[in-house]
Amino acid sequence: MIEFRQVSKTYPGSDDPVVKDLSFEVLEGEICVLVGPSGCGKTTTMRMVNRLIEITEGEILIDGEPNTAMSATRLRRKIGYAIQQIGLFPHRTIADNIGTVPHLLGWEKGRIRDRVDELLRLVGLSPDEYRDRYPAELSGGQQQRVGVARALAADPPIMLMDEPFGAVDPITRERLQDEFLRIQEDIRKTIVFVTHDIDEAIKMGNKIAILKQGGVLAQYDTPENILSRPDSEFVSSFVGADRVLKRLSLTRVGEMDLEQANGGTSGLPRISDRMTARAALSELLGSGQSRAVVEMEGENRLLTFEAIEALTSTAGQSA
Amino acid sequence: MSNLALLLQDVLQEPQLIDWEWIRENFWEDIVPAVQGHIFLSFVSVALALVIALPVGVFSARYRKVYPPVTFVTGILYSIPSLALFAILISIPGVTIGPAPVIIALVAYSLLILIRNTVAGLDSVPPETIDAARGMGLTNRQILFRVELPLALPVIVAGIRIATVTIIGIATIGAYINGGGLGQLIFDGISRQFPTMIIAGAVLATALAIIADLLLLSLERYLRPWARAGRT
Numbered sequence: 359m360i361e362f363r364q365v366s367k368t369y370p371g372s373d374d375p376v377v378k379d380l381s382f383e384v385l386e387g388e389i390c391v392l393v394g395p396s397g398c399g400k401t402t403t404m405r406m407v408n409r410l411i412e413i414t415e416g417e418i419l420i421d422g423e424p425n426t427a428m429s430a431t432r433l434r435r436k437i438g439y440a441i442q443q444i445g446l447f448p449h450r451t452i453a454d455n456i457g458t459v460p461h462l463l464g465w466e467k468g469r470i471r472d473r474v475d476e477l478l479r480l481v482g483l484s485p486d487e488y489r490d491r492y493p494a495e496l497s498g499g500q501q502q503r504v505g506v507a508r509a510l511a512a513d514p515p516i517m518l519m520d521e522p523f524g525a526v527d528p529i530t531r532e533r534l535q536d537e538f539l540r541i542q543e544d545i546r547k548t549i550v551f552v553t554h555d556i557d558e559a560i561k562m563g564n565k566i567a568i569l570k571q572g573g574v575l576a577q578y579d580t581p582e583n584i585l586s587r588p589d590s591e592f593v594s595s596f597v598g599a600d601r602v603l604k605r606l607s608l609t610r611v612g613e614m615d616l617e618q619a620n621g622g623t624s625g626l627p628r629i630s631d632r633m634t635a636r637a638a639l640s641e642l643l644g645s646g647q648s649r650a651v652v653e654m655e656g657e658n659r660l661l662t663f664e665a666i667e668a669l670t671s672t673a674g675q676s677a
Numbered sequence: 678m679s680n681l682a683l684l685l686q687d688v689l690q691e692p693q694l695i696d697w698e699w700i701r702e703n704f705w706e707d708i709v710p711a712v713q714g715h716i717f718l719s720f721v722s723v724a725l726a727l728v729i730a731l732p733v734g735v736f737s738a739r740y741r742k743v744y745p746p747v748t749f750v751t752g753i754l755y756s757i758p759s760l761a762l763f764a765i766l767i768s769i770p771g772v773t774i775g776p777a778p779v780i781i782a783l784v785a786y787s788l789l790i791l792i793r794n795t796v797a798g799l800d801s802v803p804p805e806t807i808d809a810a811r812g813m814g815l816t817n818r819q820i821l822f823r824v825e826l827p828l829a830l831p832v833i834v835a836g837i838r839i840a841t842v843t844i845i846g847i848a849t850i851g852a853y854i855n856g857g858g859l860g861q862l863i864f865d866g867i868s869r870q871f872p873t874m875i876i877a878g879a880v881l882a883t884a885l886a887i888i889a890d891l892l893l894l895s896l897e898r899y900l901r902p903w904a905r906a907g908r909t
Contacts, residue, residue, distance in 0.1 A: 410812055434814035445809025449827050449903050459813050492903040508813075518812070 360384040360407060360516065360548060365416035367402055367573070375414070376402050377573030384565070387546035391563035393553055394596070399573030400552045404518050407550055408437045420516065435459055438509035438517035438547070442524035444501050446493040452478070452504055453489040459512040477507040480541060499530040506538065510545070520552045535561060556597055560585070560604055568593055581608055602670050606636035609669055611652050616659035623651045623658055639666050684870050696873040707862065707874075712881055715858035718776060718848045719889070722783035723841050726791055729784070731833075734795025735821070744796060751789035759786070759847045763854045779848065779856030786847060787840040794836025798829025831901045838893040845886040849878065859885070 360383065367377040377399040384390040392400040405411040407418055409430040418425045425433055446455050454461075456477055457470040465473075475485040481503040493501055502523060509517055523534045535558065542549070553559055559566050560581045568576045568584065570592050577589040585605040588594035597604065612631030627645040629638050631654050638661060642650050650661045700708065737744040757765075759782065766778035802825050810820045826833075852860025859878045866874030 408812060410808070431814045431816050434812060436814075439809065439812035441805060441809060441812070443803075443805030443808075445803070445805035445807075447806060447810070447824060447828075448803075449901075458810075458815075462814060462819075494903055505809075 359386050359419075359421055360390075360550065361419040361422075362403075363417050363419065365403070365406065365418060366414050367399070367406060367411060368414045375573060377406070380416070380573065380575055382567055382575065382578045384548055384550060386548055388564040389542065389549040389551050389562055390565045390567060391551045391553060391559040392567050392569060393556055393559040394569035394576075395571065396554060398569040398571055400554075400569050401520055402573065403569070404520055404550050404552045407516075407518055408434045408439060410434075435462055435512065436514050436516070438511075438514040438519075440505050440509035440517065440519045440522040442521035444493075444505040444525065446501055446504060446508070448493050451490050451492060452483075452496070455493065455504060456508045456511050458508060459514075463512055465512075473511060477510055480510070481507045482537060483507075499526045499534065502526060502534060506534075510547075515548060517547045517549045519549060521554070522551075523558075524553070531558075538562075557604070557607075560608065568596060570596075603636050603639075605670060606639060606666065607634045609635045611635060611638050611661060612654055614661070614665060614669065616652060616654070616661055616665055619651060619658040619660045623660075626651045628653070629661055635666055635669055639663075642666075680867055680870070684867060684872070684875075694872055695876055696871075699871075699873050700877060708877060708881070711857070711859050711862050711878065712885070714776075714856075714861070715845070715848055715882065715885060718779060718783065718851060718856060718858050719841060719845045719885075722780050722844055722848070723787060723837060725780065726784045726787035726840065727837065730788055730791035731795055733788075734792045734833075735799065737792065738796045738799040747792060748789065751785075751792055754785040755789040757785075759850050760853065763851065767854055774854040776851075776856050778854060779851030782851070783844045783848060787844060790840045790843070791833075791836050794839075795829065795833050798832030798836075799825055801832060802828045831897050831904075834893060834897045834900060838890055838897065841889045841893060842886045845882060845889060849882050 362380045362382050365377060365380040366375050368375040380403060382390075392403055394400050402411055406413050407420075407425065409425060447458070450458075453471070453474045456474045457465075460470045460473060474489065478485040478488055483500060483503055488496070488500070488504075493504070496504065502525065506519075506522060509519070509522075523531045523538075526534065539562065551559075551562055553562070563581055565578065566581055566584050567578045570576045576596075577584055577593045579587075582605065584593065585597060585601045585608075588597060588601070594601065610631065611629060611633050614635065626647055627641060627650045629641055629650045629652050631652050633641070638650070638652075642648075642661065642663065648663060652659045652661050733747060737747050754762075762782045762785065763778060766772055766781055767774050772778050772781075806824060806828070807820060810824045815823065848856070848858050849860035849863060852858055852864050859882045862874045862878030862881075866872065866876075866878065
């Protein structure tokens with residue numbers, strides 16, 4: 359668990375803090391997304407966790423211990439670090455890159471090699487093919503996978519990720535996000551994730567911390583609550599006028615409570631249960647029909663506008 | 678200089694430019710020691726210059742304020758004509774003619790190039806690579822030796838290449854103050870009006886420069902396997 363306690367950061371020679379009096383907790387195994395407009399101090403906030411930036415006031419506790427209890431380098435070796443520009447070592451092979459922290463921690467060669475292969479498979483790259491290559495030989499998406507693998511190398515309980523999927527095209531980004539969420543289901547890391555993209559925040563976060571100019575926490579809550587009950591004008595304008603639609607993207611069709619279809623489904627559009635309610639709504643609107651068929655657990659069910667609408671009115675209360 | 682003019686006249690009239698007989702007879706006695714002396718002068722000078730330039734370069738890259746005065750001083754050293762620098766050096770009390778002042782002068786000439794390339798090499802390291810290294814828990818020392826210097830090395834070696842080639846050329850003039858090396862052959866040839874010695878000295882100095890250049894070029898390439906990989 360990571361605990362921010364009245365954390366402030368003011369740079370020398372400046373009167374205005376970039377982060378002001380920040381207090382919140384990131385629970386074990388959760389992804390906390392820091393999001394906000396540029397200049398809101400979200401990256402600064404993240405970098406204070408592993409002391410790449412030192413705090414001016416307040417403290418950050420990691421599992422109850424202040425993060426200043428050990429040397430900065432020892433602390434950093436226990437915290438995974440992945441950034442948008444990736445920062446792979448161009449002169450080192452993929453295997454050496456991923457093995458950086460295990461090597462610093464003095465793991466045996468064989469153990470490092472096994473771990474590298476395991477991680478390459480985890481992020482969907484064939485170890486035999488990629489282990490001995492140099493970063494320049496990989497595509498942007500592959501490099502970002504390696505960047506995530508490198509951050510995971512020594513199996514740190516905590517990860518810091520600063521727009522880790524930012525440097526690739528939207529399609530690749532979405533795939534990387536999905537894959538990472540799938541990986542996270544198994545590894546259950548405590549993650550501080552920085553992005554400027556509210557859609558990414560909604561998709562990736564168990565909790566979202568919205569920061570505003572001057573590093574002030576505007577709202578800290580689940581994506582559901584942020585979308586259904588924005589605390590302030592700032593939050594509601596930041597999440598956007600389409601926040602109702604965004605809420606729909608939190609639910610997959612397969613998770614919806616849908617009525618069984620009793621015959622007469624021919625001619626109706628068919629929708630996958632993996633689709634988000636938002637995408638399903640779009641499909642439905644596009645089809646010109648008022649109902650669509652979803653196959654769930656071998657049964658045909660009916661997706662209607664009413665079912666989608668019910669989602670928007672109950673989501674807020676149920677969360 | 679009038680010697681040289683006379684000699685050029687001779688060379689043009691001389692039916693036999695190269696006296697192979699002389700070369701055979703004096704090969705082990707004159708030519709080989711001259712080549713060895715030249716390699717010694719150049720190698721020692723570049724090595725000493727590197728010992729100075731690397732730390733100064735790293736320091737200048739870290740503390741940017743130091744860099745302009747450093748380039749100013751080394752720039753002045755670089756711009757002094759070599760003959761004048763030799764003359765200045767041997768006029769200093771305690772400095773006798775011989776290889777020592779030659780090496781001092783050659784070191785002075787290499788500093789600018791080597792320091793500049795060290796700084797340029799360190800500057801070329803992507804900042805995000807350093808940030809990632811720091812974020813993963815490498816110490817400053819580890820970042821310098823495992824990330825920055827290896828990545829800067831090809832640029833530093835490129836500087837060594839330029840410095841070496843320059844120095845092999847200037848070292849010939851060192852014979853003027855008894856520094857030894859291939860310049861000795863050239864100066865002796867001029868005073869004896871014997872073109873074979875001049876040509877031998879000049880050709881060998883050029884050959885040395887070309888060989889050193891090619892060797893360092895292949896070293897430069899060898900140090901950058903990742904860039905080669907990127908191009909394929």
